[in-house]
Amino acid sequence: MVIEIQDLVKKYGKKTVVDGVSLNIKEGEVLGLLGPNGAGKSTTISAILGLVKISAGDVKIFGQTLKPGAVDIKKRIGYVPQDFAFFPELSAYDNVTYWAKLYQIKGKDVKEAVKEALDFVGLWDRRKDKAKTYSGGMKRRLNIACAIVHKPDILIMDEPTVGVDPQSRNNILDAVRILNQKGTTVIYTSHYMEEIQAICNQVAIMDNGRIIAQGTIDELIHLMSEERKVRLDISNMTEEAYKKIQSWKFLSDISKEENEIHFKMNEQDMSKLMEELVKNKIEVIALDVEKPNLETVFLQLTGKKLRD
Numbered sequence: 001m002v003i004e005i006q007d008l009v010k011k012y013g014k015k016t017v018v019d020g021v022s023l024n025i026k027e028g029e030v031l032g033l034l035g036p037n038g039a040g041k042s043t044t045i046s047a048i049l050g051l052v053k054i055s056a057g058d059v060k061i062f063g064q065t066l067k068p069g070a071v072d073i074k075k076r077i078g079y080v081p082q083d084f085a086f087f088p089e090l091s092a093y094d095n096v097t098y099w100a101k102l103y104q105i106k107g108k109d110v111k112e113a114v115k116e117a118l119d120f121v122g123l124w125d126r127r128k129d130k131a132k133t134y135s136g137g138m139k140r141r142l143n144i145a146c147a148i149v150h151k152p153d154i155l156i157m158d159e160p161t162v163g164v165d166p167q168s169r170n171n172i173l174d175a176v177r178i179l180n181q182k183g184t185t186v187i188y189t190s191h192y193m194e195e196i197q198a199i200c201n202q203v204a205i206m207d208n209g210r211i212i213a214q215g216t217i218d219e220l221i222h223l224m225s226e227e228r229k230v231r232l233d234i235s236n237m238t239e240e241a242y243k244k245i246q247s248w249k250f251l252s253d254i255s256k257e258e259n260e261i262h263f264k265m266n267e268q269d270m271s272k273l274m275e276e277l278v279k280n281k282i283e284v285i286a287l288d289v290e291k292p293n294l295e296t297v298f299l300q301l302t303g304k305k306l307r308d
């Protein structure tokens with residue numbers, strides 16, 4: 001295991017913000033920590049990085065507890081914080097150089113490492129511009145360049161796409177994929193389930209300081225009940241056809257809106273639905289079955305939306 005978290009608790013005064021989190025992260029994984037604002041994702045990350053004093057539990061990186069002086073372990077970690085961690089008055093080049101030296105890269109290796117990092121995030125051509133002149137997306141990418149200049153084994157990214165344009169967002173997601181293909185283990189927090197679905201092979205869903213579900217995306221989706229929302233668009237809609245459909249016992253929550261009928265049904269009853277439609281000469285123009293995703297998993301587990 002690269003990271004082992006056992007029964008982690010973090011309290012601020014009487015408020016418990018991380019409440020018994022246990023997580024194991026294997027080498028080469030991209031673990032997504034998904035949860036709404038205030039779920040406790042950043043605090044969990046701060047605990048992994050040794051940035052907060054934990055109230056109870058145990059956190060190990062490469063088998064060791066991260067202590068303030070543990071330079072050898074820290075050199076193997078890259079951290080992209082939620083807030084920008086660079087000097088706005090300095091150029092991108094000077095900012096990344098600062099981080100390279102902080103991570104003890106020496107001599108001519110510095111120039112090479114800085115070029116590689118800035119190239120990687122697509123900022124080499126703008127390297128001489130002051131960071132404060134960058135767009136939100138470019139600032140996020142600079143934050144990443146600063147975090148990867150020393151080629152860490154683990155990259156921890158805390159909501160790295162907040163406030164970015166779609167192009168920078170794709171650039172950031174591609175960067176995670178490429179780094180992971182090169183062997184970097186990644187922890188990625190977000191409240192955007194689309195991002196987590198796009199890049200993560202393991203997901204832990206957090207709410208109110210707890211992990212409420214954990215596994216691969218397929219495993220999490222299988223936690224869902226088999227019931228699906230369905231929309232039928234019917235060409236020869238009549239009162240009689242609607243009454244017929246209402247009489248089918250395998251459907252529930254049936255409602256009608258002009259030619260559209262909405263209902264819930266078990267996915268396994270799809271062939272039965274088809275048979276009944278054909279038998280009753282009900283002509284279907286479109287059939288739409290809602291696909292479950294991490295958002296619906298979250299909704300089912302907590303009764304609320306991710307972006308409430």
Ligand SMILES: Nc1ncnc2c1ncn2[C@@H]1O[C@H](COP(=O)(O)OP(=O)(O)OP(=O)(O)O)[C@@H](O)[C@H]1O
Nearest residue numbers: 012017035036037038039040041042043044159191
């Ligand atoms: N230093 C602190 N003192 C008191 N409460 C804190 C402190 N830091 C965080 N909290 C509280 O802990 C809870 C969890 O916050 P945390 O930042 O870990 O959540 P998060 O899931 O990362 O959310 P976000 O996406 O908003 O960052 C929140 O209610 C927050 O207000």
